[in-house]
Amino acid sequence: MVGFIILAVLSFASAVGVVAARAPVHSALYLIGNVITLAVFYLLLNAEFMAAAQVIVYAGAIMVLFLFVVTLLTAGKEERERPESLAGQRALSGFLAIAAGVLLAGVAVRYSAGPSVTRFSSGYGSLAAMGRLLWGPGFDYLVVVALMLLTAALAVLVLNRSADDPRPAAPAAPAVKEDPS
Amino acid sequence: MITAVPAGWVVGLAAALFAVGTVGVLVRKNPLIMFMSAEMMWNAAALAFIGYAAQWHQMQGQLMAFLIIATAAGEVGIGLALIVWVYHRRPRLDVDDVSEMKG
Numbered sequence: 139m140v141g142f143i144i145l146a147v148l149s150f151a152s153a154v155g156v157v158a159a160r161a162p163v164h165s166a167l168y169l170i171g172n173v174i175t176l177a178v179f180y181l182l183l184n185a186e187f188m189a190a191a192q193v194i195v196y197a198g199a200i201m202v203l204f205l206f207v208v209t210l211l212t213a214g215k216e217e218r219e220r221p222e223s224l225a226g227q228r229a230l231s232g233f234l235a236i237a238a239g240v241l242l243a244g245v246a247v248r249y250s251a252g253p254s255v256t257r258f259s260s261g262y263g264s265l266a267a268m269g270r271l272l273w274g275p276g277f278d279y280l281v282v283v284a285l286m287l288l289t290a291a292l293a294v295l296v297l298n299r300s301a302d303d304p305r306p307a308a309p310a311a312p313a314v315k316e317d318p319s
Numbered sequence: 320m321i322t323a324v325p326a327g328w329v330v331g332l333a334a335a336l337f338a339v340g341t342v343g344v345l346v347r348k349n350p351l352i353m354f355m356s357a358e359m360m361w362n363a364a365a366l367a368f369i370g371y372a373a374q375w376h377q378m379q380g381q382l383m384a385f386l387i388i389a390t391a392a393g394e395v396g397i398g399l400a401l402i403v404w405v406y407h408r409r410p411r412l413d414v415d416d417v418s419e420m421k422g
């Protein structure tokens with residue numbers, strides 16, 4: 139229980155840091171901390187494969203992508219947020235979101251189920267068990283994930299093609315310079 | 320070990336993280352920070368799935384968390400490409416600058 143509380147405090151504090159940081163780089167660093175504490179949670183909840191996937195995909199791939207974009211878009215810019223155009227929108231939305239969170243957390247803790255009577259199957263959460271699940275009953279999900287990632291990669295390619303000025307379909311033939319002599 | 324902790328507490332923490340992410344999306348105006356807060360909301364949902372998976376000793380919850388991580392990876396690729404596409408010609412990173420589509 140003590141470990142749970144320490145991890146929960148770390149995770150919550152880094153989450154607040156993401157929202158409260160002024161510069162996007164600081165938000166990204168706090169988010170890395172949040173992701174890593176969640177990976178430790180997964181490990182303690184007997185989800186070894188998911189902990190590894192969380193660290194590799196989130197802390198490894200997604201956050202590096204975020205840091206690239208942050209440096210690309212905010213390099214050398216020091217900007218403050220402008221005053222609110224809708225009066226009171228921030229305070230109201232923040233209050234409503236916090237109220238919804240308190241309500242959800244209260245319901246989750248209040249109606250917490252009792253201890254389960256079954257036992258963990260052997261190898262629960264390991265790479266082998268996850269592979270058997272994904273290639274057995276969950277094969278449809280695996281195919282859908284593959285199609286989705288392929289579609290996302292294609293979409294990013296298309297977006298990046300049209301981002302800059304439209305390039306000519308074929309490169310123009312290099313003009314041969316006449317020798318002035 | 321953490322298995323002594325009831326699943327309700329883990330899911331309660333997930334709800335708290337989800338709420339913090341919601342606050343970030345609603346209150347901040349920097350599109351990158353809003354996007355990171357949305358990522359945090361995805362993570363909170365995955366934590367809830369894994370918490371319940373450990374509670375009921377079923378691995379289907381981990382399968383759903385796997386789907387969430389894969390979806391988040393695809394979403395981040397497309398979302399960041401869109402953000403770069405919209406903002407690399409603009410002087411400010413502010414979602415109020417792209418309000419032409421408001422209804």
